[in-house]
Amino acid sequence: MSKTQTIYRRKDDNANGRGKALQLGRRVTAVVALSVMTVYFVMLGTSAALKLKWIASVQIVPVALSVSGSLILFWTVVTLLLGRVYCSMVCPAGITQDIAARLPRMSRRMKLRRGYRHHDAHNRFRYIWLGLTAVSVMAGVSMMLALFDPYGAFGRIMTYLLRPLIAAASGGTVLTGTLAGVVAAAVTLAAIVIVPMKRGRLICNTVCPVGSVLSLLSRHSVYGMDINTDACVNCGLCERVCKAECIDSKGHTVDMSRCVVCFDCTAVCDSGAITYTRRRHRLSIPMLMKVPGARATATLESTGSADNTEKPQAIDRRRFLTAGLILAASPVVASAEKKLRRVMPKEIEQRPTTDTRPVTPPGIMSTRAFLTRCVGCGACISVCRARVLVPSAGEYGASNPLHPMKNYDDSYCRYNCVKCTEVCPTGALKPLTVEEKHFFRTGLANVDTDACIGCGLCAGRCPKGTITMTEREGRRVAKVNHEGCIGCGSCQYICPASPVKAIKVNGLKR
Amino acid sequence: MSEENNDISRRDWLRTVAATVVAGSIAGGVLSSCRRGNDDWLPLRADARGEDKNPFDADVIVAALPGEVRCVGCNRCMPCSFGVDIPSMYKAYNEAVRNGEIPASGKDYRNGGGAERCRAFVDRIEEEIGDRHIAHRCAGCGKCDSVCPMKLPIAEQMRSIGRLIDLTREETDSI
Numbered sequence: 001m002s003k004t005q006t007i008y009r010r011k012d013d014n015a016n017g018r019g020k021a022l023q024l025g026r027r028v029t030a031v032v033a034l035s036v037m038t039v040y041f042v043m044l045g046t047s048a049a050l051k052l053k054w055i056a057s058v059q060i061v062p063v064a065l066s067v068s069g070s071l072i073l074f075w076t077v078v079t080l081l082l083g084r085v086y087c088s089m090v091c092p093a094g095i096t097q098d099i100a101a102r103l104p105r106m107s108r109r110m111k112l113r114r115g116y117r118h119h120d121a122h123n124r125f126r127y128i129w130l131g132l133t134a135v136s137v138m139a140g141v142s143m144m145l146a147l148f149d150p151y152g153a154f155g156r157i158m159t160y161l162l163r164p165l166i167a168a169a170s171g172g173t174v175l176t177g178t179l180a181g182v183v184a185a186a187v188t189l190a191a192i193v194i195v196p197m198k199r200g201r202l203i204c205n206t207v208c209p210v211g212s213v214l215s216l217l218s219r220h221s222v223y224g225m226d227i228n229t230d231a232c233v234n235c236g237l238c239e240r241v242c243k244a245e246c247i248d249s250k251g252h253t254v255d256m257s258r259c260v261v262c263f264d265c266t267a268v269c270d271s272g273a274i275t276y277t278r279r280r281h282r283l284s285i286p287m288l289m290k291v292p293g294a295r296a297t298a299t300l301e302s303t304g305s306a307d308n309t310e311k312p313q314a315i316d317r318r319r320f321l322t323a324g325l326i327l328a329a330s331p332v333v334a335s336a337e338k339k340l341r342r343v344m345p346k347e348i349e350q351r352p353t354t355d356t357r358p359v360t361p362p363g364i365m366s367t368r369a370f371l372t373r374c375v376g377c378g379a380c381i382s383v384c385r386a387r388v389l390v391p392s393a394g395e396y397g398a399s400n401p402l403h404p405m406k407n408y409d410d411s412y413c414r415y416n417c418v419k420c421t422e423v424c425p426t427g428a429l430k431p432l433t434v435e436e437k438h439f440f441r442t443g444l445a446n447v448d449t450d451a452c453i454g455c456g457l458c459a460g461r462c463p464k465g466t467i468t469m470t471e472r473e474g475r476r477v478a479k480v481n482h483e484g485c486i487g488c489g490s491c492q493y494i495c496p497a498s499p500v501k502a503i504k505v506n507g508l509k510r
Numbered sequence: 511m512s513e514e515n516n517d518i519s520r521r522d523w524l525r526t527v528a529a530t531v532v533a534g535s536i537a538g539g540v541l542s543s544c545r546r547g548n549d550d551w552l553p554l555r556a557d558a559r560g561e562d563k564n565p566f567d568a569d570v571i572v573a574a575l576p577g578e579v580r581c582v583g584c585n586r587c588m589p590c591s592f593g594v595d596i597p598s599m600y601k602a603y604n605e606a607v608r609n610g611e612i613p614a615s616g617k618d619y620r621n622g623g624g625a626e627r628c629r630a631f632v633d634r635i636e637e638e639i640g641d642r643h644i645a646h647r648c649a650g651c652g653k654c655d656s657v658c659p660m661k662l663p664i665a666e667q668m669r670s671i672g673r674l675i676d677l678t679r680e681e682t683d684s685i
Contacts, residue, residue, distance in 0.1 A: 216530065345594065347642070415684075
C-alpha cells in the first residue's frame, strides 16, 4: 500500500521490508524450481535432460521411496527448522497451484480478487488419509501414494498432456501414452488449477501425503510465522492473503502445520506485526489486555485450531474431486502422405495381444518392489525412444494404474538401451549398465505352435540367439530356449502371424 | 505465563522432536525393507554362458548393402505376403543413397558419424511407408524374386536394408 493511502498510523514505513524480501526470494526460487522441472520433463529423451535429473531426485516422495538417507535427513532438518518450505519452493504441484490461484487475483474485477478466510484444520481427515496411504504402501498397494504424490501428478501432466502437445505442434507423432494416462493427467491438472482459485492450498492440507507428513514436522518448527499482538492493528489482511487458510487474524494465531511458508502474509502486513521469526512457546499478550477466545500462538498444547469450540468440518471430498473437467485430448495422427501406389502393400490383420502378463521395464528388484515404488510419473515413458513403454490401465491390477509396461505388438526394447533405468527417481528401476541389461530378464517368449507359420523372422532377429526353427508335426515352427531369453520383445514385434501373434512375451510372475 | 511453563514447554518440545526422529527412523527402517539384497537378482538373470556377442555388427551389415537399385516400379512383386512395400522401399532407398545417407563401407560408416546419418532415412520410411511395411518385415520367402523382370535379388536386398534399419534404430535410440 502506498503512503498516500494510509488510514492508520504506522511506526515504520518499511515495516514489512524483510517480509517482502522473503516473499521475493520464495517467488524466485519457486519459478526456478518449476522451470527446471518443466524443462527436464519436456527435454526427456535428449542427453541434456539428465543433467537436470536432480530436480526430480530431491522431491520428497522419490526421496522416501528410494530411501536416500541423506536427503531424508536434509528435508527432515529443513522442515523442523524452517517449516514447510518444500511446499512453496520445490513442489511442482504446489507452485502450479500458487500460479493458478494468483492469476485471477491479478485482474481488476473485485469479484476475482477474493481473499481467503480462515478455516479449521481437517486434521482428522488428513492424518487418517495419511495413515491409509502409509499402510497401503507397506502392504504393496501404492495407488494412493502414486495418485496423490505431487511429483508423480506433475510428471503425469507433463508426460501425457504437455509432451504430446509439443510433439503435435512440432509435427511429430503423438500420444506417449494411453487414454487412461491422459484422463488422469487432465483430472489432476483441473484439480490443481481450479481448487486453488477458491480454496488455496486445500489439496496440500488434506490429501497430499507429503503435506501431511511435513505438517507433523512443521507443527513444531523452530522458525515460523508469529503475530506480535502489540503491533497488530487487527486489519485482517494476513488472513485474507493466507492461501493455506491457516491464519486466524482475530485470535492472532498461525497454524504452522498448514502454513506453506510463502511469506505472503508478512509481505502484506504494513504494521510489521506478522513476521517470520523464532517461535515463542508462550503467549505474548500485553500486560493488561486479554484477546478474547485466543490461545497461545505456538504452544505445544494447541492443535493448530484457534477456536477449539468448533468441531473440525468434514471436507467435502466429493466436491473438489468432481470439480475436474475431463479434457479429451484429441489424438493428432501423424499425417502420413501415402503416395499413389499402383498396388497397396498387404495389411496383415493382427489383433492386439491381451492375454500376456505385463512386462516390466528392466532394472526392477522384484515385481512387488517395482509396483510399490513406482509413482507413475511417466519419466521412463517419456524418455523411451523406442516408444515401447506405455502406461498400464489395470494390467498390474486395478490398484496399480499408470505404471510402465511394454507394448511389444508395435515396438521392441532396444538391446543396448538403458534410458528408462537412468531417469527413474524413486528407485523403482535401478540404473543398469548396458552389459547388465543384456542379461536382465523382464519376460519370457512363448511360441504358439499352432499359430506359427515358420517364417523364421523371429529367429533371425533375436539378439541373444535363443530362437531356433524346429519341426513339429511336419511343420516348421519356432522354438525358444528359455535359458537365454530376456524378453526384449523383438520376436513378438516382428511376428507376422494372423489373426494373433504366434510368439508372445509374458512378464514374470514375481 | 510463568517461567515454569516455559521450561516445561521447551523440554516437551525436545521430547516431541526426539519422538519424531525415532518414529522417522522406524519408518525409514520399514521403508528400507522394500530394498532387497542382490540375491534377488539371480533368478532374473538370463543364461550367462557364452560371450556377449554383438548382434549388431556394423561392418557386416554395411558390407551387404546394395548401391542404387534399378527397380522400375512395375509392381509385379506386389503384394508381398509379409506386407513389405517393395517399390516404395526401393524408391526411398535410392533417394537415401543419392543423399549420402547410406554408408558405402564399414569405414565410411564410422567416419561419417555412425548411424545418425541413416536416421533421416529411417525416419522418412517410417513416416511415408509405415512401420508394418518396411524392409525388415521381409522373411526371405523369395516369391518376389521369381517374378521380377529386372531379376533383382529382392529378398536378399530387402533383408540387408532391413538389418540396416534395425542397426540404425539400435544405435540412435540407445544414446
